[in-house]
Amino acid sequence: xxxxxxxxxxxxxxxxxxxxxxxxxxxxxxxxxxxxxxxxxxxxxxxxxxxxxxxxxxxxxxxxxxxxxxxxxxxxxxxxxxxxxxxxxxxxxxxxxxxxxxxxxxxxxxxxxxxxx
Numbered sequence: 001x002x003x004x005x006x007x008x009x010x011x012x013x014x015x016x017x018x019x020x021x022x023x024x025x026x027x028x029x030x031x032x033x034x035x036x037x038x039x040x041x042x043x044x045x046x047x048x049x050x051x052x053x054x055x056x057x058x059x060x061x062x063x064x065x066x067x068x069x070x071x072x073x074x075x076x077x078x079x080x081x082x083x084x085x086x087x088x089x090x091x092x093x094x095x096x097x098x099x100x101x102x103x104x105x106x107x108x109x110x111x112x113x114x115x116x117x
Contacts, residue, residue: 001086002064002072004079012055015096019047021103028110058093061086 003011023043027036056066063083064072072082 001081001083001089002061002066003058003081005059005073007080008055008058011058011093011096012051014100015054016047016051018096018100018103019043019050021100021107023047025103025107025110028107058089 002008020040020043023039024036027039031039059066061083066072
C-alpha cells in the first residue's frame, strides 16, 4: 500500500510537528524552557531526516517503488491509496494523528496552567 505524494507529505509533516511538540514538552518539563533554542536547532535537523525516512516508508512497499529516478505514478493517475491495504501503515498513521492531537492539547494545558497564555 502506498499513499499519494501530497498525502504522504502532509502525514510526514504531522510526524515532524509531533516530534517537535514532544521535544518542547520534554524541554519545558525538565529544563524549564531554558534551552529550547539550542535543543530545537539540533532536533530540527534530526527530525527532518526522520520525517524524510517516514515519507519514503509511506511511498514505498513491496510492489511499488518510488525514488527520485523512478516513480510508480502514471501520468494523470489520481489515487489516495494504491495497492493492498497494510494494517501496520494504517495503524501508524492513525497513531500519529491521535498522538499529535494529544501532544498539542497537553502543551496547551501546560501553558494555560502556568499562565503563559
